[in-house]
Amino acid sequence: MINNEEAVNSARFAKCIATSKRINWDLEDDVIQGRIFDISHKFLPDGLSKVEEISFLSESEKRFLSQIQGRTYANIFGLVERFINTKMLELGQDYQFGDQVALEALLRFSTEEIKHQELFKKIDKMCGEVMPDGYDFSFDSNEVAKAVLSKNTWAVLALTLDIELFTQLHYRESIEPTKNLSPLWKDVFLYHWKEESQHAIIDELEFIRHDSEVSVQERDLGVSEFIELVGAVDGILQHQSASDAFYFAAACGRKLTEQESSEVQRSILAAYRHQYIFSGAGHPHFGKVLSSMITTEQMGRIQTALESIK
Numbered sequence: 001m002i003n004n005e006e007a008v009n010s011a012r013f014a015k016c017i018a019t020s021k022r023i024n025w026d027l028e029d030d031v032i033q034g035r036i037f038d039i040s041h042k043f044l045p046d047g048l049s050k051v052e053e054i055s056f057l058s059e060s061e062k063r064f065l066s067q068i069q070g071r072t073y074a075n076i077f078g079l080v081e082r083f084i085n086t087k088m089l090e091l092g093q094d095y096q097f098g099d100q101v102a103l104e105a106l107l108r109f110s111t112e113e114i115k116h117q118e119l120f121k122k123i124d125k126m127c128g129e130v131m132p133d134g135y136d137f138s139f140d141s142n143e144v145a146k147a148v149l150s151k152n153t154w155a156v157l158a159l160t161l162d163i164e165l166f167t168q169l170h171y172r173e174s175i176e177p178t179k180n181l182s183p184l185w186k187d188v189f190l191y192h193w194k195e196e197s198q199h200a201i202i203d204e205l206e207f208i209r210h211d212s213e214v215s216v217q218e219r220d221l222g223v224s225e226f227i228e229l230v231g232a233v234d235g236i237l238q239h240q241s242a243s244d245a246f247y248f249a250a251a252c253g254r255k256l257t258e259q260e261s262s263e264v265q266r267s268i269l270a271a272y273r274h275q276y277i278f279s280g281a282g283h284p285h286f287g288k289v290l291s292s293m294i295t296t297e298q299m300g301r302i303q304t305a306l307e308s309i310k
């Protein structure tokens, strides 16, 4: 016997399955289509890369920096999708002897994330074929996933919903409306967004289900561990922004002054914090879901932690 809420959730899972089947795409036939990257185009749009704010860079240098950031953007998704997928497979076990519709929705989610990881690995390789040598993205997705998954499920689901909501926001508000981006890079994130739209719905259903099952103490620990995870994300961004700034300085074709180098690094870190922390944390729907679960004091702790990053 299932209650009304379970029936409503099952219908939402069924809708995600139907959409997932309808928009399903093939990595080579639909996304890549035999193309290669053309470096006469920008990759990451200005609204996310913030390269236009660096006044001393030439147009071609801004374009190169948008390509570096666009490559890192693909790699960051490839990185986080390992832990997201592992958590979804774990949650799917709750449905093994229960709602088979929910189970199918989570399994499709997982299959899609495996495909996305393959896509982003390929994008990094294809970028390497047209960009100068020296780019480095050395995080191990398994090690990062193990560290993230050592936190409690409430915290991991909060971070997951945050990420999958900003994925959609970036596509709709920055990537889709920006003209003159690399058509291939743009298609990668069009197809990714199509499948991520279902993921964000599933994340929210699972987050709410899990939240309803935890104790007050577990939720409070979840808030603390979510703050720790945001801090860990910032650690990754600090490392990668330094690495990307170093690569830019080495490969941009001229010698930057010390002041220009540090300004490029500062600007990349600010752009990455905007992309991966503040655009998700400030997403209205994320705020709405969180505030339905946590106290004003707990929300205040999250705000204070975010302000300490700025």
Ligand SMILES: [Fe+2]
Pocket: 081, 112, 113, 116, 192, 196
């Ligand atoms: Fe994905």
Ligand SMILES: [Fe+2]
Pocket: 084, 113, 164, 195, 196, 199
């Ligand atoms: Fe996803």
